[in-house]
Amino acid sequence: MFHWLEKNPFFFSVGVFIVIAFAGIIEILPNFAEASRPVKGLKPYTVLQLAGKEVYKKDNCLSCHSQMIRPFKSETDRYGQYSLSGEYAYDRPFLWGSKRTGPDLHRVGNYRTTDWHENHMWDPKSVVPDSIMPAYKHHFTNIADIETAYAEAVTVKTVFNTPYDVEGGTKLGTWEEAQKMALEEAKLVTADMKNKDVKDAVESGNIPEIVALIAYLNRLK
Amino acid sequence: MQSNAAFEYDYSIAKLFTYTTILFGILGMIIGTLIAAQLAFPELNYMFGEYGTFSRLRPVHTTVVIFGFTLSGVFATFYYVAQRVLKVSMAESNLLMTVGKIHFWLYFVGALLATVSLVLGFSQGKEYAQYEWPIDIVIVIVWLLWGVSIFGLIGIRREKSLYISLWYYIACFIGIAMLYLFNNMAVPTALVSGYGNIMHSVSMYSGTNDALVQWWWGHNAVAFVFTVPIIAIIYYFLPKESGQAIYSYKLSLLSFWGLMFVYLWAGSHHLLYSPVPDWMQTMGSIFSIVLILPSWGSAINMLLTMKGEWNQLTDNPLIKFMVLASTFYMLSTLEGPIQAIKSVNAIAHFTDWIPGHVHDGTLGWVAFTIMAGIFHMTPRMFKREIYSKSLMETQFWLQTLAVVLYFTSMWIAGITQGMMWRAVDEYGNLMYSFIDTVTVLHPYYAIRALSGVLYLSGFLIFAYNIYKTITSSKRLTEEPQFKTPMA
Numbered sequence: 001m002f003h004w005l006e007k008n009p010f011f012f013s014v015g016v017f018i019v020i021a022f023a024g025i026i027e028i029l030p031n032f033a034e035a036s037r038p039v040k041g042l043k044p045y046t047v048l049q050l051a052g053k054e055v056y057k058k059d060n061c062l063s064c065h066s067q068m069i070r071p072f073k074s075e076t077d078r079y080g081q082y083s084l085s086g087e088y089a090y091d092r093p094f095l096w097g098s099k100r101t102g103p104d105l106h107r108v109g110n111y112r113t114t115d116w117h118e119n120h121m122w123d124p125k126s127v128v129p130d131s132i133m134p135a136y137k138h139h140f141t142n143i144a145d146i147e148t149a150y151a152e153a154v155t156v157k158t159v160f161n162t163p164y165d166v167e168g169g170t171k172l173g174t175w176e177e178a179q180k181m182a183l184e185e186a187k188l189v190t191a192d193m194k195n196k197d198v199k200d201a202v203e204s205g206n207i208p209e210i211v212a213l214i215a216y217l218n219r220l221k
Numbered sequence: 222m223q224s225n226a227a228f229e230y231d232y233s234i235a236k237l238f239t240y241t242t243i244l245f246g247i248l249g250m251i252i253g254t255l256i257a258a259q260l261a262f263p264e265l266n267y268m269f270g271e272y273g274t275f276s277r278l279r280p281v282h283t284t285v286v287i288f289g290f291t292l293s294g295v296f297a298t299f300y301y302v303a304q305r306v307l308k309v310s311m312a313e314s315n316l317l318m319t320v321g322k323i324h325f326w327l328y329f330v331g332a333l334l335a336t337v338s339l340v341l342g343f344s345q346g347k348e349y350a351q352y353e354w355p356i357d358i359v360i361v362i363v364w365l366l367w368g369v370s371i372f373g374l375i376g377i378r379r380e381k382s383l384y385i386s387l388w389y390y391i392a393c394f395i396g397i398a399m400l401y402l403f404n405n406m407a408v409p410t411a412l413v414s415g416y417g418n419i420m421h422s423v424s425m426y427s428g429t430n431d432a433l434v435q436w437w438w439g440h441n442a443v444a445f446v447f448t449v450p451i452i453a454i455i456y457y458f459l460p461k462e463s464g465q466a467i468y469s470y471k472l473s474l475l476s477f478w479g480l481m482f483v484y485l486w487a488g489s490h491h492l493l494y495s496p497v498p499d500w501m502q503t504m505g506s507i508f509s510i511v512l513i514l515p516s517w518g519s520a521i522n523m524l525l526t527m528k529g530e531w532n533q534l535t536d537n538p539l540i541k542f543m544v545l546a547s548t549f550y551m552l553s554t555l556e557g558p559i560q561a562i563k564s565v566n567a568i569a570h571f572t573d574w575i576p577g578h579v580h581d582g583t584l585g586w587v588a589f590t591i592m593a594g595i596f597h598m599t600p601r602m603f604k605r606e607i608y609s610k611s612l613m614e615t616q617f618w619l620q621t622l623a624v625v626l627y628f629t630s631m632w633i634a635g636i637t638q639g640m641m642w643r644a645v646d647e648y649g650n651l652m653y654s655f656i657d658t659v660t661v662l663h664p665y666y667a668i669r670a671l672s673g674v675l676y677l678s679g680f681l682i683f684a685y686n687i688y689k690t691i692t693s694s695k696r697l698t699e700e701p702q703f704k705t706p707m708a
Contacts, residue, residue, distance in 0.1 A: 002474055006383045009375045009391070016392050016481055021399065023485035023508075027501055028433050036427050054421075057346035060276040066571055070494040074643040077651050085496035088428025093346045096432055098491065100571040101260065103655040130660045134259075134266035134274045142271075151410040151417030159408055160427070175416060 039086030044153070044162050044170045045219070048182040048207070051149035052216025055209045056095065059136060064101035067220070080107040090162060102133055109221040114192035117214045122195075136210075140198055144212040150178045186211045189218075230304045231312040232602040234321040238297035239595055239602075241329055243684050245289025246588070248336075250680055252282040254673030261666035272340050280351045281339050286583065287349060287446055288360075289332050294591035295393065295450040296328070296367065301598050302386050302457045303371070307378035317373045324366040331359040343420045347435050349442050350404050353420045357405045364401070368394055385473050389453030392481060396445035404438035429496055433489070440488035443579075447587050449480070452519050454594045459526055459543050462597055463533055464703035468525035472518055479515030483508055490561035493570065502563070509561035516554035523547040538613040539705055542593040545621065549585025553578065568643075573662070574635025581628040584620070584676055592683055599690050600705050604697045607707035608689035616682040623676035626668055634665035 005012045045053065056062070069075050071082040083106055088094055112120075116127060121139055124131035153172050156162040163169030172178060186207045190199050198208050259265045259275045266274045300321065304310055311318055335356045344351040352360065371394055375383070383391075407422035426434050460467055467473060489497060489505030524547055527533065533540045556578050560569045569575065596613070600606055607613065641661065644652040695708060 003382075006388070007381050009372065009383060012383065012388070013391055013395060016388075017395050017399070019478065019481045020392070020396055020485050022482065023488075024403075024437055027486065027489060027504060028430075028437060031433075031498055031501070032430055036430050057344050058342035059271075059274065060280055060344060060346075060351075062346065062348075063276040063279040068495055070567070070570075072494070072567065072643065074645070074651060078642075078655070083496055085429045088432075088496075091428045092426070092431065093424040094428050094431040094435065095346060096495065098348060098571070099575065101659070128656055130656050132260060132263045132659060134263060134276070136271075136274070138271040145418060148410065148417030148421050151414040151421065152423055154414035154416065155408055155410040155423055158413055 036089055037086055038089030039084055042087065042089060043168075044090045044156070044164055046170055046181070046185060046215070047146060047149045047153055047172070047178050048144075048185045048212050048215045049219050050152050050216075051144040051146050051182070051207070052209075052212035052214070053095075054145060054149060054152075055139065055213045056216060057093075059139075061105075062095050062097040064097075064099060064133070066097035066100050066104045067106040068096040069104055069106050075104070079104045080110055090156070092156065092160075105217070105220055107221055109218045112217070114189055114214050114218065115194075117217055118193050118195065118210065121210055121213070139210040139213060140195060140208055142209045143201070144207045144209045146179060146182050146207060146212075147175075149182075149212075150175055153178075182207065185215060189215050228308070228310070229312075230301075230310045231318070232301060232598075233318075234311065234325055235297050235300035235598065236602055237325045237329075238293050238300060239598065239687075241325075241332075242290060242293035242297055242591065242595065243687060245285055245293055245332070246680055247677075247684060249282060249286035249290050250673070250677045252278055252285060254670065254677050256282055257666070257673045258670040261663060261670050277340065277342065280344065280348075281336060283349060284339060284351060285336060287442070288335070291446055291583075291587055291591065292328075294594065295390075295446070295454070296324075298454045298457070298591070298594045298598070299367075299390050299450075300370070301602070302453070303374050303390070306380065306384035306387060306457070307374055308380040309374060309377050311374070314373065314377060317370060317377075320366055320369050320373065324363060324370060327359065327366065328363045331356070331363055334359070338420070345405070345407065345422065345424070347404070347424070347431075349439055350401075350435065352405075354405070354407055354409050354422045355420065357401075357407075360401070364394070364398055368398070384457070385467070385477070386453040386457040388477055389449050389456065392477075393445050393450040393453070396441065396449065400438045400441050400445065404434050432492060432495065433497060433501075436491040437485070437488040440491055441485055443582075444480075444484040447583060448484075448516075451587050451590050455523055455543055455546065455590050458590075458594050458597045459523055459540075462537070462539050462543070462593075462703060462705060463527060463530060465526050465528075465530055468522050468528065472522045476515045476518030476522065479518065480512075483512050483515060487512055487561065490566070493561075493563055493566045506561050506563055506566075509558045513554060513558050517551060520547045520551040520554070523550075533704075537704055538610060538617055538707075539593055539596050541617055542589050542596070545617075546586050546589035546593065549581055549589065549624065553582035553586060556581070568639035569635060572635035572638045573631045573665070574639070577628045577631025577635060580631070581624060584627065585624045588680075589620070592680075595687060597705055599687055600694075600697060600707075601700055603691050604700075605690055605694040606697055607705060608686050608694040610707040612682050612686045613707065616679040616686070619675050619682070620679035623672045623679065626672035626675070630665040630668040630672070634662045634669075637661060637665075 069079045069083045120127050121136045123135050124133040157164040164172040186202050189211050190202045256275050256278050343353045406425040409422045411417050411419045424431050486508035489501045490509045493502050638658045641653045641658040646652050
């Protein structure tokens with residue numbers, strides 16, 4: 001049979017495809033519907049948080065930070081309750097990461113504050129003297145892309161039925177409303193910040209990346 | 222295999238891809254060495270503003286070495302090997318020549334754009350699948366063009382039976398097509414909502430499902446880019462260079478179909494102790510162990526091909542590259558399954574042992590095999606002998622030392638860190654804060670950076686040697702049959 005296959009490239013290729021497709025069908029498909037169900041009380045991200053998640057992706061924080069706490073005592077002692085599947089239901093993409101050059105961040109909102117993050121992103125060594133993490137000063141001047149975050153929320157609402165603008169969900173509204181809400185939420189963050197330029201920018205209607213990023217990190221609980 | 226001396230093949234596409242292999246190799250390894258050094262000396266993060274941090278550059282390194290260096294090497298060898306084992310010349314078909322040229326240029330321009338897009342921060346946020354959707358579309362077209370080349374050449378072949386290397390090239394084509402398409406399924410947000418950046422998209426899968434699909438891809442990108450086509454390369458060049466027939470046809474059959482079936486199951490070993498269902502994790506572990514069989518089957522088949530001819534190791538550095546590559550392949554495919562055992566993974570996961578494992582495979586096996594392929598092809602494509610044997614020897618030892626330094630330092634770093642994360646005192650409290658487990662790694666990070674410098678130097682010597690071979694080495698009057706001539 002193998003000699004025959006080697007002379008018949010079409011059937012050879014079909015054979016290869018069937019053999020390699022097999023595992024995916026059996027391992028991935030059966031659990032698909034269940035794995036995407038959210039835990040009770042989980043709300044979709046606000047537009048500002050989504051903009052922060054974009055900053056997290058853009059500067060690829062997941063190079064060094066995981067968001068997945070394994071069920072070991074040493075991990076739950078260090079980071080809190082181990083991670084559950086349903087907590088990630090609105091994460092597109094998932095951001096578990098695969099390397100901990102720095103600590104896990106899945107529940108960082110429980111034990112770090114806005115103020116801590118502000119100092120840390122400006123100069124990590126100011127709060128962790130031996131840190132090898134680079135400073136992210138450009139987050140304080142770059143303006144977050146709220147419009148793209150809004151586009152993402154509208155897309156997941158339309159295509160995947162993510163519960164925006166429904167009872168128990170997150171308010172999204174029109175683009176004008178969303179902008180206003182993002183700005184209000186940003187002001188709540190900057191109330192705890194000390195950087196004058198960032199505060200001024202938000203007052204004048206522009207939200208620097210650092211504010212969105214902190215809103216996102218504070219939500220990780 | 223009989224001599225091809227009577228037949229003229231067209232190497233124009235193979236030559237072009239050889240140039241990009243070297244170009245992307247240098248670029249990818251420079252960035253790799255830089256980010257390795259950044260972990261040891263964080264001040265190096267600030268050389269290029271926001272575009273130069275470790276986090277921004279890490280995906281640039283991985284994608285340039287995977288999709289730039291390795292794929293170029295795969296394409297270069299394919300356009301050389303396929304003509305020869307099928308006994309047809311590209312020049313016999315205008316259509317195939319045109320497709321080959323478009324394949325190359327679209328690939329090259331696409332790869333440059335893709336690299337720039339990552340530096341600018343456009344990212345889907347999935348490892349080894351960061352490219353946003355417009356880039357993905359270009360990649361799909363490039364891939365299809367390669368498919369046309371593969372099956373086009375097969376369509377006009379004179380040799381009816383497909384040689385082993387072609388099985389592996391075909392599997393690479395089909396495997397990556399399937400995995401890449403499914404993993405990159407995303408919805409462009411600007412097209413749905415009418416707002417925001419046109420480059421941006423959201424994944425079709427969420428949370429745990431996305432993780433499963435991603436590691437089904439992530440693990441098997443290793444299978445179908447770093448393993449399958451590399452086996453194709455060594456199955457052609459080792460017998461060609463040594464003049465020895467492949468040791469066992471049956472063993473190559475078993476290894477091929479075994480690898481195809483088993484590899485895909487193992488992806489979930491990247492998700493051990495995650496919220497992915499337990500049975501999938503166990504399946505991932507078990508199939509990872511089973512994977513030793515087909516992997517070692519190929520490696521042993523390579524090594525036994527040299528049976529009775531081990532003296533060639535002493536007088537032909539090219540054979541040395543390929544034998545060492547096979548040996549690193551064995552090491553790496555034993556190490557992977559060990560890390561996939563749950564109790565070992567509990568320590569190894571999230572630590573530097575993982576990049577350590579990746580690099581004994583990529584530096585020791587993938588890059589060594591590709592460089593050996595280029596050393597064999599260049600004198601035949603350009604009809605000149607290799608410029609310098611002693612440079613080859615220097616390169617070999619520099620790079621071998623580099624690989625050994627890389628994986629030993631990362632083994633120690635990984636296991637040290639894994640043990641420290643879980644260490645508790647007599648009252649059951651954690652003994653170390655996280656930062657303690659970072660500072661302890663400094664010497665190992667420094668050694669790894671040094672290893673990067675050594676490997677990169679070896680690669681620059683390689684590039685220089687090939688450049689001199691092409692431009693100013695002694696001309697050959699006829700094609701050498703087996704051992705590549707060198708000065």
